[in-house]
Amino acid sequence: MGTPEFAVGILDRLQTSSFNIVGVVTAPDKPAGRGKQLKSSAVKTYALHHDLEVLQPTNLKSEDFQDDLKRLDPNLIVVVAFRMLPKAVWDFPDYGTFNLHASLLPQYRGAAPINWAIINGEKKTGVTTFFIDEEIDTGKIIDSKSISIAEKDNVETLHDKLMTLGADVVIETVKAIEQAKVEPQAQANISELKAAPKLTKENTKIDWKQSGNAIVDFIRGLSPFPVAWTELTIEDEIKKIKVYKASFEISDHQKEIGSTGLNTEIKTIDVAVKNGYVHLEELQFPGKKKMEVKALLNGMEWKSDYRFC
Template sequence: MGTPEFAVPSLKILVENGINVVGVVTATDKYGGRGGKQLIESDVKKYALSAGLKILQPSNLKAKSFIDGLKALDADLQIVVAFRMLPVVVWDMPKHGTYNLHGSLLPKYRGAAPIHWAVVNGETETGVTSFKLKHEIDTGDVLFQEKISIGREETTGEVYNRLKELGAEVVLKTVRAIIEDNIQLLPQDASLISKAPKLHREVCEINWEDEMEVIRNFVRGMNPFPGAWFSFSGTVMKVYKTENIKTVHNAPVGTINSDNKNFLHIAAVDGWVSLIDIQLQGKKRMDVKSFLNGIDVRTFISDSLPH
């Protein structure tokens, strides 16, 4: 069970290693593309079709038609990677239960955006966890965990790409252990719990009253999606990379400073944040020098941005 690109390597590794995948559950097709008139299939569905797998796409996970279809698959085990919260009737169906792959070292970063928040919070390591599902989300007993380090300059997108491959290896290891009846489940340590809530638009706004390093981590944590942003001249400016300029200044927090040619700096509490990789709403993503070639920011230099 899964929908986005993150889940594809996990499904693929099972198929390529001879695991009998009796069916795939993924999201319904969504309208998108130009004009929103094209039906878009999930990444998992695209791979499942290429592999000739049976596909279920329920809009309602409690619907009798879906439950009957799932029972008909007669699966011994269900694996969930980046899917929706499941009702008990679904996750409790197989005789070996349902196992989930989560993009963190549980119980750290329980929730919808574990990779984002690990990077935002300046973590130096993260990883993936396979655990047996129970009713409360992300709380089940742990089977396997694997760690990776997070580089100081790494973005969420870069960590995501490494974790989806590591996660696939853990999924295969999990399935093989269950087949061999060689599992030892361990309860999560409640003292280590932290949250990774869903990213809403307002959560992604840059707070210039933070220290520069906090802002830098926030920006790379929101890169490439959904993108950290601030209000620039009445529109949205997304920021994908910054550098810190540690210096004492008397400028109000949020003040814009630029030579209108090479740099665009914004005052934080402990120095200047240099914008490196940006995207003005309605424009292409570009480096700051290219941006300054097409706009006169001198009229905004003395402005203070909303905090």
């Protein structure tokens, strides 16, 4: 069971291994793009290409869906980036249902663990398999493996690393369950848990009052999706700008936070923050494609009174 590209990497590894996949469960097709044409999930596209039966329930508690599950008769369900399941579903298979989560549980329970690990400046993250229970991401841990977060990692690069690592752990978990070698452990009781809530318009806006390193981590933790954004004041007009890439330089200055200038040496737009300058390297203006700043400035005059807020 899964929906996004992250789940495809795990499904592909299961498909090319010796396991018998009796069916795939994914989200219903959704309207997308300007034409609002129905678009299949990444998992459905992969499954149909490999002649796997696909179920797309709108209601996981419906009798029709649960009858379909009984017909498929899986003895184990693997969940990757999917909705919360009712007990009638996760408790159905003989060997239970386990989930792959892209963090080292119990840290970063929630919808966006990859993003928040980078945003919070973590140096390490990983993947965890656990048996599903009544709560979200709280079940007993089967296995976990860690990986370093590189200084230049963004969501895209870390996503791909964790997808590969996750596929390895899922295969090892399935084999361990098959061989009755699983000894699940309760999640550690940690007093300060870091959450990974759903990303929204409100929590993806850049706060220029933060330190430069925190701002850069925030930007790369949201790039290339859903993308950090900010507001740029140009004379009497405010434009919503998306920021894909930035770097930071420590510097003492007396400039107002959010004020801007051009760095002609490295061809960036520099934003003053409390402990230096954030060098903006890749932006997207409303109605335009994302561009490297050095290309953007070839067709735009940047004025010193432009300000981010």
